[in-house]
Amino acid sequence: MTDTSEDRTGGDPTSGRTSDGRTGGRTSDGPTGEDWQSLLTRWSQEWADAQPEPAPEGEPPARDAEPLRTRWLGFPPASEERIRALEEKLGHRLPPSYRTFLAVSDGWRYAGGFVWLLAGTDGVRWHEDAAGLSEYFPGELDDDPSPHDVLLAGMWGRALQLDVESDALYVLLDPGDVDEAGEWAVYTWAPWHADQPTRHDSFGTFMEAMYREFHHLEVSRSERTRTPFVNATTRAQDAAVDRARLDALGGRYERASAALAEADSFGRPRARGLRDQIRRLLGETYMVYFQGLTADPMYVPEVVPVLLAEHVRMRGGDDRLPHTLTGASEAVLETADGILRQLREGTYRYTAEGPFGRAVEEAREQARWGETDAAWHTLRAALPEWRPLSPDHLAPIGLCADSLLGALITRERGQELLATPRTGLAGDIPAPTADLDPPGLAWLADADPGGSRRSYRFLLVEGVAPAGLPALIGADDTTALDAPATSWEARRLSSGDQDHTAPWADRARMAVGRAGPGWSFAFEPRPSGRFHEQRLTSPALAASAGTRAVTVWSQPPDGLRPAVFHLSVAQDGEERYGLTTDGTTTTTRGPVPESLLPPSAQPPAPSDDHGHHRAERHILEALSAELPVHLPRFALTHGRLHTLRTRPWNRPPQPGETYLTVRIVRGQPGDGR
Structure with a gap:
């Protein structure tokens, strides 16, 4: 009617x-x-x-x-x-x-x-x-x-x-x-x-x-x-959607979201697609489908990658496209297949036009070397220059799918993005969110969320860019940086590195990046090798040719093996000084600065690592006070970083030295193993 x-x-x-x-x-x-x-x-x-x-x-x-x-x-x-x-x-x-x-x-x-x-x-x-x-x-x-x-x-x-x-x-x-x-x-x-x-x-x-x-x-x-359903209520709700769109672009996202939710409850066609953009930037993924936008070729590069990134997160290697793309055109589905492959490979890149697009590229370059806070600052500064693809585009939602930048968009940063006026609209600029990376190195001594402490080792090199590390510490002359990977992906690569090596070999796969002005790092969490002071051949010796390099290896107690923390500094290819401590006893080589020596402590119980923990924190704090270095916690735990395989950190056993190899074989039921 x-x-x-x-x-x-x-x-x-x-x-x-x-x-x-x-x-x-x-x-x-x-x-x-x-x-x-x-x-x-x-x-x-x-x-x-x-x-x-x-x-x-x-x-x-x-x-x-x-x-x-x-x-x-x-x-x-x-x-x-x-x-x-x-x-x-x-x-x-x-x-x-x-x-x-x-x-x-x-x-x-x-x-x-x-x-x-x-x-x-x-x-x-x-x-x-x-x-x-x-x-x-x-x-x-x-x-x-x-x-x-x-x-x-x-x-x-x-x-x-x-x-x-x-x-x-x-x-x-x-x-x-x-x-x-x-x-x-x-x-x-x-x-x-x-x-x-x-x-x-x-x-x-x-x-x-x-x-x-x-x-x-x-x-x-x-x-x-195809019959109209128009009345005073639908007209009023559609007008409310238009006002909400301007509110959202002007940074008043909470008011916009409430109005869009109201309009969506009446089934207004544009309301859900608009509100889903706000919800996704606030970290919500349940029932976020960008209704009405996924079939529009103009919006496909912006919203389809976000849907597919969530699909990969939830379903891993499932080759089927999500049901939210059911009914999409062949062209959209073909594009989605290509994006899905890039997301699985960790190579998907979000792009944008104009000044904001240039800021995205600069931020990606910062993020791939671990400077995630700086990358967010770059994006935030450019937000007022962002322009929508068309009227129903509220924010650079596609950032959430970017293989390097997506992890940066936390809920708090999503709120900051939404609260920042865009497209040239006037409004109050929100206070910046706090940086995610703590300064210095002492955060490494903090327990994991589960309450446990993990082993790690890292190398700091002065005056060398991260891209130059393979030539210094690579496993051989052909070693190059691998594509940026998450910590989980790097561990999977590392396990493959060990498959065809001698049992004693310790071939680390390390994430690399910038550790501060003029410094680079190579970091490995939970190394497969164990620390052996007599057999340690730190790559810092090779990395320090013409410069300085620092080696740190921390190993908490594990069963019958005691805790150990090792620090050594090399310069011009030679070790200048080093120390190794279990929290109770400390051995030194060379003129170790007094500030780095851990304070004396009462001997802890055999199963207690408190002494080791105190010594670890003291040395890390003193080291970052002496050198302008830090390690990017967020990039190491949530981001993607380039990795490389290094030469062994432990030399082969010499004549008269022994080692024990234990191999666990999982058999099938009934096969006697």
């Missing part, structure tokens, strides 16, 4: 707001009769206008004939006497919003898409767990059930049933779940939904939700049938 509706409510038709600004006619005690009349009248008229024209000489369905003729989905109001009689029969005073609803309409047709008739005073009945659903929801309670589960367990037996005719959808009004205003919660559930019951705070909020559901379903129907 054509748009014949008017805003007859005297208020804002968005989400049932009345002229006094309340939503859905709700007051603290529930909707008043006037509020209900406004909402229900608008609902009825929009429903009538949305019904298809009957065929020539045809008649509308019997159920629809009267509401179409009267343009009213309700019934005559229930009198106060009738409502009181129902309350006496039930032994309860009805909750405010349902009571005032009955005084406007004694029942309702088409409450959403799946309740065809909602009870008035003559249709209300006790449910009494008629379907035996208490057996399944919530099921048997454990020893410490949540308050919600306790309420739900008793709800089925005590609730009033309001659905009279429906598509197997139960609508239950619970007198045991009451708020301070006297409102009873409404629970809905249907077997075809196969989920936990949905809870609404009151009958009033339930009806508001059903009004939104009516709109949502009508939008879907109008798209299928």
Whole structure:
């Protein structure tokens, strides 16, 4: 039907707001009769206008004939006497919003898409767990059930049933779940939904939700049938989407997100795709599909990589494209296949036009050498210069998929990005988020989130760029930097390096990057080799030709093997000094600066590494106080860094020296191993 509706409510038709600004006619005690009349009248008229024209000489369905003729989905109001009689029969005073609803309409047709008739005073009945659903929801309670589960367990037996005719959808009004205003919660559930019951705070909020559901379903129907669904409410919601878009670009993302969520509840076509961009930058991935954008060739380079990056994170090597691309054109699917391959290989690059695009390239160069905080500063400074691909593009969302820059976009940084005005709009610039990398080296002494301490070793080289390290410490003359990899990928490569080497060999695979002005690092977490002071041949000797190099190797106690921390400094190809400590005893070589010597401590218990830990932290703090160096924690733990395979850190055993090799073979059941 054509748009014949008017805003007859005297208020804002968005989400049932009345002229006094309340939503859905709700007051603290529930909707008043006037509020209900406004909402229900608008609902009825929009429903009538949305019904298809009957065929020539045809008649509308019997159920629809009267509401179409009267343009009213309700019934005559229930009198106060009738409502009181129902309350006496039930032994309860009805909750405010349902009571005032009955005084406007004694029942309702088409409450959403799946309740065809909602009870008035003559249709209300006790449910009494008629379907035996208490057996399944919530099921048997454990020893410490949540308050919600306790309420739900008793709800089925005590609730009033309001659905009279429906598509197997139960609508239950619970007198045991009451708020301070006297409102009873409404629970809905249907077997075809196969989920936990949905809870609404009151009958009033339930009806508001059903009004939104009516709109949502009508939008879907109008798209299928190519018939317009336009009225005062849809126009107001679309105007709210336009305002929200400008709010989002101006940095007012919270207000924009709330308005877009409201419009999305009415099924407005652009609202979800816009809001999903905000949600994803806030770290949310559940049900983020960028609806309406993935099929548009203009947006494919921006949003499809983000969907595919999440697909790779969740499903690893699954070659199937995510269902969110179902129905996309062949061109889009072909592009998606190529992006998926790049994401798996860790080579996907986000690109943008203009000054922001140049900043992205600069940030990628910083990130690949471990300078992730600097990379974020570069991006942040360029954000005001970012320009959208088209009006429905709110932010550089594609950054989240970039193999080097994606990890930088934490929730806090996503908030900062969204709060920064873009596209030349004026607004308040947010305070910068704190850097993620701590200064210096002492953070290495901190325990992992699980409370344990891991072994590590690293090399610091002065006056050499990271790209120059393979020539100094590479395993052979052909060694080159590998493509940037995560720490997990580097460990997988490292395990392959050990497959065909002598049992004693210690071929490290180290992540490399910048360690401060004029310094580079090579770092390996959890090295496979064990520290042997007599056999140690640190690559620092070769790396220090014409410069300085520092070697650190920390090994916490492991079973019967004691803790050890080693530091040595080489210059011009020779070791200048070194020290090795277990936290109790320290041995030194050469003129070790006094500041580096760990303080004396009481001997710890044999199984205690506190002494080693104290010595480790002291030496790391003193070293970074003496040299302008640091290691990038975030890049080493969450980012991608170039790696290289180095020569062994331990020399081969000499005549008379022995070593033990233990190999564990996992057999199949029944094969005797």
